[in-house]
Amino acid sequence: MVLSHLVPYIRHIIVIGAAVLLFIILSKEPDRNHEESSVGVGQGDLGTKDDLLFTESELAQYDGKPGSKGLFLVILGHVYDVESGSKHYGPGEAYNMFVGHDASRSFISGEFESYYPELSDVSGLTDTELKSLVKWKSFYDKTYPYRGKLIGRYFNERGELTEYHKLVLDRAAKAELEEAQPKQEYPSCNVEWKEETGTRVWCTSRSGDGVDHGWVGKPRRYIAEETSDKEKLPFCVCVPDGSSSSPSLVPFTNCDASSVSCFVKDENNE
Ligand code: HEM
Structure with a gap:
């Protein structure tokens, strides 16, 4: 039999075969992380090319009102589809003010009666408040599908973080770092x-x-x-x-x- 002389090498052949198969599978696997990736505040990335960019007027069409395209909420310029939370965000519900525009400041100030554009400005918040705001953003990352970025205060037309946004993240990170430091209540000897x-x-x-x-x-x-x-x-x-x-x-x-x-x-x- 022609193949009989291969018998001593059968284990080598199986191992090499398995390695080749694994290589083929891995190289064909789509980059799911990339496709589904969301822009994480504080994660240091500048978004992916696949992120959808919204202008303010485009986003305003996702306010949940009759005839609107959906229910999209914005926090720190990141857009989330909060349709599954319509009992909170739908028209007439307690947190409806958060959809269709960026009202990041209201997550801390608790001001959600009516929207005005300055509610996207968080520069008046303390570093600790900014840290809490970033936590709110993490909540949306975990709870609702990410849809893209709003062009404006937090992202430019290319979907990159603005200097304003970077400063917000730096200040939030600073507060996080300070709180992690052990407090020295008494003076050193x-x-x-x-x-x-x-x-x-x-x-x-x-x-x-x-x-x-x-x-x-x-x-x-x-x-x-x-x-x-x-x-x-x-x-x-x-x-x-x-x-x-x-x-x-x-x-x-x-x-x-x-x-x-x-x-x-x-x-x-x-
Ligand atoms: C700065 C102040 C506040 C902010 C920014 C805020 C924001 C929110 C948001 C965004 C949600 C919806 C979360 C989701 O998508 O599941 C929510 C839910 C809720 N909030 Fe507030 N809230 C505030 C204060 C309060 C206060 C003072 C109360 C109570 C007196 C309250 C009671 C609730 C309740 C009961 C829910 C629903 C929880 C559930 O059904 O899962 N909130 N809040």
């Missing part, structure tokens, strides 16, 4: 190190930033649950007398809890 005595921590009325805060306080060791927090927080802070004791702040071992100065040779950065 003064710290010195000597070979013979090791580390000494102590408190003065100017501990921390050098500004007199009117009290001295006692050195307390910071125990942060998260390693990342532990890296960012000082290992010793000065806690004022009589302040409510936090479980993450404890006296140093081998140091009187009422002392303003402690040697912490053996527990530095524990």
